[in-house]
Amino acid sequence: xxxxxxxxxxxxxxxxxxxxxxxxxxxxxxxxxxxxxxxxxxxxxxxxxxxxxxxxxxxxxxxxxxxxxxxxxxxxxxxxxxxxxxxxxxxxxxxxxxxxxxxxxxxxxxxxxxxxxxxxxxxxxxxxxxxxxxxxxxxxxxxxxxxxxxxxxxxxxxxxxxxxxxxxxxxxxxxxxxxxxxxxxxxxxxxxxxxxxxxxxxxxxxxxxxxxxxxxxxxxxxxxxxxxxxxxxxxxxxxxxxxxxxxxxxxxxxxxxxxxxxxxxxxxxxxxxxxxxxxxxxxxxxxxxxxxxxxxxxxxxxxxxxxxxxxxxxxxxxxxxxxxxxxxxxxxxxxxxxxxxxxxxxxxxxxxxxxxxxxxxxxxxxxxxxxx
Ligand SMILES: NC(=O)c1ccc[n+]([C@@H]2O[C@H](COP(=O)([O-])OP(=O)(O)OC[C@H]3O[C@@H](n4cnc5c(N)ncnc54)[C@H](OP(=O)(O)O)[C@@H]3O)[C@@H](O)[C@H]2O)c1
Numbered sequence: 001x002x003x004x005x006x007x008x009x010x011x012x013x014x015x016x017x018x019x020x021x022x023x024x025x026x027x028x029x030x031x032x033x034x035x036x037x038x039x040x041x042x043x044x045x046x047x048x049x050x051x052x053x054x055x056x057x058x059x060x061x062x063x064x065x066x067x068x069x070x071x072x073x074x075x076x077x078x079x080x081x082x083x084x085x086x087x088x089x090x091x092x093x094x095x096x097x098x099x100x101x102x103x104x105x106x107x108x109x110x111x112x113x114x115x116x117x118x119x120x121x122x123x124x125x126x127x128x129x130x131x132x133x134x135x136x137x138x139x140x141x142x143x144x145x146x147x148x149x150x151x152x153x154x155x156x157x158x159x160x161x162x163x164x165x166x167x168x169x170x171x172x173x174x175x176x177x178x179x180x181x182x183x184x185x186x187x188x189x190x191x192x193x194x195x196x197x198x199x200x201x202x203x204x205x206x207x208x209x210x211x212x213x214x215x216x217x218x219x220x221x222x223x224x225x226x227x228x229x230x231x232x233x234x235x236x237x238x239x240x241x242x243x244x245x246x247x248x249x250x251x252x253x254x255x256x257x258x259x260x261x262x263x264x265x266x267x268x269x270x271x272x273x274x275x276x277x278x279x280x281x282x283x284x285x286x287x288x289x290x291x292x293x294x295x296x297x298x299x300x301x302x303x304x305x306x307x308x309x310x311x312x313x314x315x316x317x318x319x320x321x322x323x324x325x326x327x328x329x330x331x332x333x334x335x336x337x338x339x340x341x342x343x344x345x346x347x348x349x350x351x352x353x354x355x356x357x358x359x360x361x362x363x364x365x366x367x368x369x370x371x372x
Contacts, residue, residue: 001102001103001113001114002041002102004030004039004102004103004149005030006029006030007026007027007028007029007030008027008028008029008030008147008148008149009024009025009026009028009147009148009342009343010024010025010028010092010146010147010148011023011024011025011092011093011094011146011147011342011345012024012025012028012089012090012091012092013051013054013055013087013089013090013091013092013093014089014090015089016055016056016057016071016077016080016087017055017056017071018055018056018070018071019055019069019346019349019350021055022345022346023090024342024343024345028147030148030149031143031149031150031151032151033103033104033105033109033151034105034151035105035106035108036105036106036108036109036126036153036154036155037104037105037109037151037152037153037154038101038103038104038105038109038112038113038151038152038154038157039101039102039103039104039149039150039151040097040099040100040101040102040117040119040149040150040151040152040157041099041100041101041102041148041149041366042097042098042099042145042147042148042149042150042365042366043098043099043100043116043166043170043364043365043366044097044098044099044166044167044169044170044339044362044363044364044365044366045094045095045096045097045098045144045145045146045170045342045362045363045365046094046095046096046170046171046172046173046174046202046360046361046362046363047094047096047348047349047352047360047361047362047363048095048096048174048175048202048360049067049202049288049290050082050093050095050137050139050140050174051093051094051095051139051349052067052069052349052352052353053067053082054080054081054082054087054093054140055069055093056068056069056070056071056072057071057072057076057077057080058072059079059080059081059082059084060076060077060078060079060080061076061079061084062076062079063293064292064293064294065292066267066268066289066290066291066292066293067289067290067291069349069353081137081140081141082137082140082313083136083137083140083141087140091139091140091143092139092143092144092145092146092147092150093139093140093144093146094138094139094144094145094146094147094150094363095119095121095137095138095139095140095144095145095173095174096121096145096170096171096172096173096174096360096362097117097118097119097138097144097145097150097152097170097173098116098117098118098166098167098169098170099116099117099119099145099150099365100114100115100116100117101113101114101115101117101157102114102149104154108154108155109154109157112154112157112159115159116159116160116162116166116169117157117158117159117160118157118158118160118169118172118173118320118324119138119145119150119152119156119157119158119173120138120156120157120158120173120177120317120320121137121138121139121173121174121177121315121320122135122136122137122138122156122177122314122315122317122320123135123136123137123138123141123142123153123156124153124155124156124317126153126155129317130316130317132314132316135314138152138156145365146342146345146363146365147342147365148342148365148366156320158320158321158324160324160327160328161328162327162328164327164334165336166364167336167339167362167364168334168336169327169334170360170362171202171334171335171336171359171360171362172206172323172327172332172334173320173323174202174203175201175202175203175205175206175360176206176210176323176326176332177315177319177320177323178203178206178265178287178288178312178313178315179203179206179207179210179263179287180206180210180315180319180322180323181287181312181313181315181316181319182203182207182263182285182286182287182310182312183207183210183211183214183216183263183285184319185285185310185312186261186263186283186285186308186310186312187283188211188214188216188261188263188283189214189215189216190214190215190216191215191216191260192211192216192217192260192261193216193217193218193219193236193254193256193259193260193261194207194211194216194217194218194219194259194260194261194262194263195218195219195221195250195259195261195262195263195274195277196208196211196218196219196220196221196235196262196263196264197221197241197262197264197265197266197270197274198221198222198264198265198266198288198290199218199220199221199222199230199233199235199238200220200222200223200226200229200230200357200358200359201265201290201355202359202360203265203287203288204220204222204265205230205233205335205358205359206332207263208220208230208233208234208235209233209234209332209333210326210332211263212233212234212235213326213331213332216261217236217254218234218235218236218237219235219236219237219238219239219250219253219254219259220233220235220237220238220239221238221239221240221241221243221266222238222240222241223240223241223355224240224241226358227240229335229358230358233335236254237250237253237254239253242270246270246273246274246276246277247273247276247277250277257277258277258278258279258282259277259278259279259282260278260279260281260282260283261278261282261283261284261285262274262275262277262278262282262283262284262285263285263286264284264285264286264287264288265286265287265288265289265290266288266289266290266291267286267288267289267290267291267292267293267295268289268290268291268292268295269291269292270291271292271295271296271297272295272296272297272298272301275297275298275301275302275307276301278301278305278307279305280305280306281305281306281307281308282305282307282308283307283308283309283310284307284308284309284310285309285310285311285312286309286310286311286312287311287312287313334359335358335359335360336359336360336362337357337358337359337360337361338351338357338361338362339361339362339363339364340361340362340363340364341363341364342363342364342365344363345363348361348362348363
């Protein structure tokens with residue numbers, strides 16, 4: 001095993017605010033694994049909206065706008081995280097780690113030594129792993145992967161055999177387990193027609209691939225300049241992000257004006273049209289609200305059409321192992337838009353927030369020259 005240094009390069013979130021709350025440290029202490037934990041040398045770490053949302057405290061119930069990545073004067077620190085609590089600073093964010101295990105505290109992680117791994121993004125009480133009330137998020141309730149080393153419970157660390165690059169492997173974790181959990185909870189299967197807003201994004205593109213993987217058909221909504229890339233993922237139809245009259249557009253595209261499932265991470269002003277496109281008994285599953293969390297909800301559509309609403313956030317154990325299997329079998333493909341060196345995490349997050357990309361953006365941790 002390579003020698004582990006005492007200090008490392010790391011990006012710290014030092015408080016809530018705009019991008020200047022990130023600090024790049026050259027000599028931050030390398031964490032020491034505790035009982036049951038392993039030390040991972042991070043190769044690459046994907047970006048995601050949990051980091052963007054937490055930085056300006058967007059999760060606070062006091063904020064009413066969609067995700068902007070800018071600090072809001074409304075935001076309260078007391079409920080600033082996804083789980084409705086305060087965050088401890090400094091915090092190393094970054095949930096989507098691809099790395100190699102270089103040390104284990106004890107036998108529980110010894111079979112992982114030297115293996116390339118992905119990390120389940122959900123922290124669990126491993127005595128009661130099905131208790132979803134006792135969960136945290138990697139890079140939120142503990143330090144994550146925007147650093148040269150990170151630690152994780154060995155039971156959350158999955159060895160992977162794949163010819164994909166470190167950066168490609170770092171595109172999957174958050175988006176794909178979120179998408180798979182949405183589809184599991186809505187019991188999506190062959191025979192379903194799934195409408196997917198935000199289909200060019202991390203979760204949306206995962207939904208297109210994972211719904212298709214289980215035999216469902218998909219209609220994707222995305223920015224028009226991204227529609228060719230989304231169609232290439234296997235969407236049966238691709239419509240513009242704001243399609244005017246959605247039901248009319250659906251009729252043109254798929255021959256009927258309703259779908260059986262809406263799998264949504266966008267919300268916002270167009271939300272009533274999504275709900276109105278659900279057939280009787282249709283299911284609405286939601287894991288995000290990037291365009292706005294407060295929506296206009298006509299209860300009559302809900303009850304008169306016998307709709308089912310399903311929230312989806314905490315992913316039960318087992319789904320991450322399924323994801324690793326899908327990757328190893330080549331059933332889903334990575335959508336790597338861009339990479340940035342760790343030292344340029346702020347630039348990477350600016351590009352991530354600009355939303356000109358399809359798929360995900362990744363910070364490269366071990367392919368850069370230290371400027372220290
Ligand atoms: N509950 C969970 O555990 C969980 C997990 C992951 C993500 N999420 C949430 O799900 C949401 C999407 O995540 P993601 O990783 O898929 O995001 P992403 O990669 O940033 O993609 C979001 C996509 O939404 C579309 N969009 C439509 N209206 C938008 C607007 N007003 N502002 C920005 N984008 C808009 C954009 O595509 P077009 O330009 O093509 O329309 C964009 O590519 C976020 O709110 C995130 O916090 C939740």
